[in-house]
Amino acid sequence: GENVEQHPSTLSVQEGDSAVIKCTYSDSASNYFPWYKQELGKGPQLIIDIRSNVGEKKDQRIAVTLNKTAKHFSLHITETQPEDSAVYFCAASDDSSASKIIFGSGTRLSIRP
């Protein structure tokens, strides 16, 4: 089955700097890669997603890149702000069913003022 590895587990960056979180997946059939942000006391919220037929996707300060050959994808956050502090999860899926989504172990991002 699919396995998703996420690095680093914790990340601290200066406000205004960029943050990068990396994930690798094992199943070459995976074709959907969402990223979720979980703030304290809340459930994960979808922030951006990408499909395997696209190499990069950007939404304001957030971008995701996908390398299908290497089976890895990354989340890039530019001009970080205090409200970016949260736990971020990557995920991968090879099916249209929500239940087939496999999550990474999460990255706790802290933004230093």
Add this chain to the structure above:
Amino acid sequence: KAGVTQTPRYLIKTRGQQVTLSCSPISGHRSVSWYQQTPGQGLQFLFEYFSETQRNKGNFPGRFSGRQFSNSRSEMNVSTLELGDSALYLCASSGSLDNLGEKLFFGSGTQLSVL
């Protein structure tokens, strides 16, 4: 549009008891999935219901069960609680006419503590 609503927000139970958690999905969503979140194991899939039928099941013992009603609301039940069942239980809904089925919308979860 109202989000996913989970009740109760917090629960404290003792070993051996049973518990029922409730989830109301986003209006129009027909799929409800349940996840267990713990610091050590991360997000683990429990089961998914679609149109009142269990569509998929994760690798959890039979003490964990669920159901979905005709209005898409879902409940999950855990019987004979164990200390290791202490976790945040998250419900996610998906699937509407203007969304692809994979996009999960999570509730805030029910924090279960087993003493």
